[in-house]
Amino acid sequence: FTSAITPLVGLGVISIDRMFPLTLGSNIGTTGTAVLASLAATGDKRSVTIQVAISHLLFNIFGILVFYPVPFMRTIPIGAAKILGNTTADYRWFAVFYLILVFLMMPLLFIALSFNLVLLYVVIGVLLAAIFFITIINILQSKVPDKLPEVLRTWEFLPLPCRSLEPYDSVFSKLMICCRKKNDDSIPLSVLPTPNGCGIGNGYSNGHGP
Numbered sequence: 749f750t751s752a753i754t755p756l757v758g759l760g761v762i763s764i765d766r767m768f769p770l771t772l773g774s775n776i777g778t779t780g781t782a783v784l785a786s787l788a789a790t791g792d793k794r795s796v797t798i799q800v801a802i803s804h805l806l807f808n809i810f811g812i813l814v815f816y817p818v819p820f821m822r823t824i825p826i827g828a829a830k831i832l833g834n835t836t837a838d839y840r841w842f843a844v845f846y847l848i849l850v851f852l853m854m855p856l857l858f859i860a861l862s863f864n865l866v867l868l869y870v871v872i873g874v875l876l877a878a879i880f881f882i883t884i885i886n887i888l889q890s891k892v893p894d895k896l897p898e899v900l901r902t903w904e905f906l907p908l909p910c911r912s913l914e915p916y917d918s919v920f921s922k923l924m925i926c927c928r929k930k931n932d933d934s935i936p937l938s939v940l941p942t943p944n945g946c947g948i949g950n951g952y953s954n955g956h957g958p
Contacts, residue, residue, distance in 0.1 A: 749774045768822065768825065772812050772816060775812075779804050779808050780805075782801040783801045839913050842913065
C-alpha cells in the first residue's frame with residue numbers, strides 16, 4: 749500500500765501530511781498478518797512466535813500514540829521525511845546509502861553492541877545527546893541567532909565533509925551509474941528523431957500530418 753501511494757506523493761497528487769496517517773494504518777495492518785502467522789506455529793515455538801508478533805504490534809501501536817495524537821509531534825516524522833526527500837532529490841546516491849545504513853549497518857552494530865550492555869548504553873546515550881544538541885542549535889540558529897556565541901551561529905566552523913554531502917557526491921556518483929545527475933545540455937524533445945526521419949516538432953505538433 750505505501751509503495752503504491754509513495755509515487756503519488758512525489759507527483760503531488762497526495763500531500764505528505766495526508767499520507768502520514770495512511771502509512772500508520774498500513775503499519776498496523778501488517779502486524780495483523782504477523783499475529784495470524786504466529787498462530788500457525790506448533791509446540792513450544794508457538795509462545796515465542798506469538799511474543800514476537802505481539803511485540804511487533806505493540807511497537808507500532810505505541811509509535812502511533814507517541815507521534816500522531818499530538819499535532820506538534822507529527823512534525824517530527826513529517827519534517828524528517830521532507831528533509832530526506834529533499835536530500836535524495838539533490839543526491840540520488842543518498843537513498844541507497846540510507847537503506848544500507850539504516851537496515852543493514854545499524855542493526856549489525858547494535859547486535860554486536862548487545863553483547864556488551866554497558867557499551868551499548870554509552871553509544872545510545874552519545875547518539876541521543878548528539879541529536880539533541882544539533883536539534884537545539886539548529887532551532888536557536890533559525891529563531892534567535894543573536895543569543896548564540898558567534899562561532900555557533902552557523903556550522904561554518906566545521907570541515908566541509910562534516911556539514912555537507914557535496915564532497916561525497918562526486919565519489920558516489922562515479923561509483924553508481926544509476927545515481928548520476930542528468931546533464932543540463934540534454935536534447936530538447938522538439939528535435940528528437942521520429943521513425944519518419946522528422947523531429948517531433950515537424951509532425952503533428954505543427955498541424956501537419958506525418
